[in-house]
Amino acid sequence: MADSTIIQRCEAKGLRMTDQRRIVARVIGAADDHPDVEELYARASAVDPKISLATVYRTVKLFEEAGILERLEFGDGRARYEDAERDHHDHLIDVTTGQVIEFIDQEIEDLQEKIAARLGYKLIGHRLELLAVPVAKPSKT
Amino acid sequence: MADSTIIQRCEAKGLRMTDQRRIVARVIGAADDHPDVEELYARASAVDPKISLATVYRTVKLFEEAGILERLEFGDGRARYEDAERDHHDHLIDVTTGQVIEFIDQEIEDLQEKIAARLGYKLIGHRLELLAVPVAKPSKT
């Protein structure tokens, strides 16, 4: 399932697929960053200049409610989106550059389940962002 | 320092203290939840009906930039604030009720440092929210 495309998952869920939705789906599927809606709109406009910002908003909301996309918030007041079926990962934000690094750590995942259980809850999701600064100088020119 | 009031910390930082800022400081200091700005404005208005929403916004931003308050985002599009000097903790959100439970787990804190270090970073902060559902029925009527 991790190798199914967003479009395939939309069809599997019975969503009506329009040209605009396919474009948004492909744009997000091709992204390896965390675009906000304005950025998705820009990338979608490159494919179809007639697409509207409202449609992009409606589409990401639809996909999110269908569990196809995940909405992220990095604290700058704009929602960002990524493919929910990509392997789960968390984010480390380099506060000196704004760069976002993805990581996964099974120990943290397990620990979170344990903490929720201790509080009488069953974990269904989480948001984890580490804010950090580089230890060594980045390998910049 | 954890037992100093917000007002004391403002004075220590040389912030000019007005009646309005004192009111906002006391309202947040007295809160044991995570009020958004509109809610802070309501609570402050109960003390001084002439205070303006703009002043509350300016004050929480000022306090946040001074490191006195922490800005939280729970994904509903509104910023929330809490006293940054309260003992550090993370949040578990009961998605069935929206209730927010605070917790602290040293293992998770240590693990986060380790992960950042492994990626070549020094951790300076983090955001962690667990989304969960109750295991047993809540003790409701």
Place this chain on the structure above:
DNA sequence: GTATCTGCAAAATCTTTGCACGATA
């Protein structure tokens, strides 16, 4: 063919800001 989607523009929501007046140190 009918229900749903799109584009546009207006509106809703949250937050910031210019300006004249008022308060702080």
Place this chain on the structure above:
DNA sequence: TATCGTGCAAAGATTTTGCAGATAC
């Protein structure tokens, strides 16, 4: 008293929505 803060209303930024025409199934 000089500087900085406040209140108000207007403006900004992001997101949502009403409506008429267009499209998917």
